[in-house]
Amino acid sequence: MNFLIIVTVSVVLISFFLDREKTFTGLKKGLGMFVNILPELLNILILVSVVLYLIPQSMLIRWLGRDSGMTGISIAALTGSISLIPGFIAYPLAAILLKSGVSYGVLAVFITTLMMVGIVTLPLEAKYYGLKTALLRNGLSFLGALIIGILVGVFM
Amino acid sequence: MKKILSKISLGEYIFIVLFGLVLVISRAFHLSFVSPIARSFWMFFAEMVTFLPLMFILIGIIDVWAPKEKVERHIGKGSGFKGILWMIMLAMFQAGPLYGAFPVTYLLWKKGCSIRNIFIYLGAFSTMKLPMLTFEIGFLGLKFSLLRTLFTLPVFIVISLIMEKYLHKKHFEIKQP
Numbered sequence: 001m002n003f004l005i006i007v008t009v010s011v012v013l014i015s016f017f018l019d020r021e022k023t024f025t026g027l028k029k030g031l032g033m034f035v036n037i038l039p040e041l042l043n044i045l046i047l048v049s050v051v052l053y054l055i056p057q058s059m060l061i062r063w064l065g066r067d068s069g070m071t072g073i074s075i076a077a078l079t080g081s082i083s084l085i086p087g088f089i090a091y092p093l094a095a096i097l098l099k100s101g102v103s104y105g106v107l108a109v110f111i112t113t114l115m116m117v118g119i120v121t122l123p124l125e126a127k128y129y130g131l132k133t134a135l136l137r138n139g140l141s142f143l144g145a146l147i148i149g150i151l152v153g154v155f156m
Numbered sequence: 157m158k159k160i161l162s163k164i165s166l167g168e169y170i171f172i173v174l175f176g177l178v179l180v181i182s183r184a185f186h187l188s189f190v191s192p193i194a195r196s197f198w199m200f201f202a203e204m205v206t207f208l209p210l211m212f213i214l215i216g217i218i219d220v221w222a223p224k225e226k227v228e229r230h231i232g233k234g235s236g237f238k239g240i241l242w243m244i245m246l247a248m249f250q251a252g253p254l255y256g257a258f259p260v261t262y263l264l265w266k267k268g269c270s271i272r273n274i275f276i277y278l279g280a281f282s283t284m285k286l287p288m289l290t291f292e293i294g295f296l297g298l299k300f301s302l303l304r305t306l307f308t309l310p311v312f313i314v315i316s317l318i319m320e321k322y323l324h325k326k327h328f329e330i331k332q333p
Binding site: 005007011015023025028029031032033034040041043045046048049050053084086087088091094095098104111112115116118121125127129130133136137140141144145147148151152155 | 261282285291
């Protein structure tokens, strides 16, 4: 947190000394993005608060915790491949889940499949590249995401 | 204000309004099961409103200083390792969801970008965008982000090589639907 404040303040100051106008454009752009995601973020925070209340922490740890093994990874890979959540929402969500007992490995699989595999957008992707190509890219990405997630989990 | 009002009518705020109502009602009628939900919500909320504006400011500043034109000039030039490097740089300066990258690859394809580099771009776009890395480091830590990026890089390069090998002899083209 302190690190983030220091980095942001120094970057803004340096930018301001170099070019005032550019800095204002950047500030406006950044804060505009924040305002734009605010409703979606609040909705997710409400949803997570309710879901975490309904699911006991012991269960969350059993299914998605450090010792959840293939179960945790499978759940993460499926949810990640199917859902279409922007990174701006996915990372805060991941941080909350981490604090609730979900392991780094499970989160890494979720994040990588979320980023690289898109089942919902597959029809659109097929329109650009053809169905076979889109399927192959998603299939390879799914495998790759699993490997990445498992490796991150091992090294964290 | 007008924008916010129009968003309420669009339903984006409907859960938020409902949640607020539930909080008020539960206070009035002493419904105890709501308070742990409210407590975790405020805890998450407090963290997000302190973290997020800072991150978005950082992203905004990075965005205005990113040398996009300079990178774009190098696209298509230089094959092999250098070509891959420029492609990754180009992808890192972008923002938005993966399906937003499809139309961009159509333009790159028209400009004569190779099959391999098209998929390098998609790989880097989905996993290494600067705004995303900022969020990743902020929320899951530098170690997580470094490890994830380190393992992702060879994976999407291998995927691109496989895609190139597979599509090489086929009549691959990118269409604009």
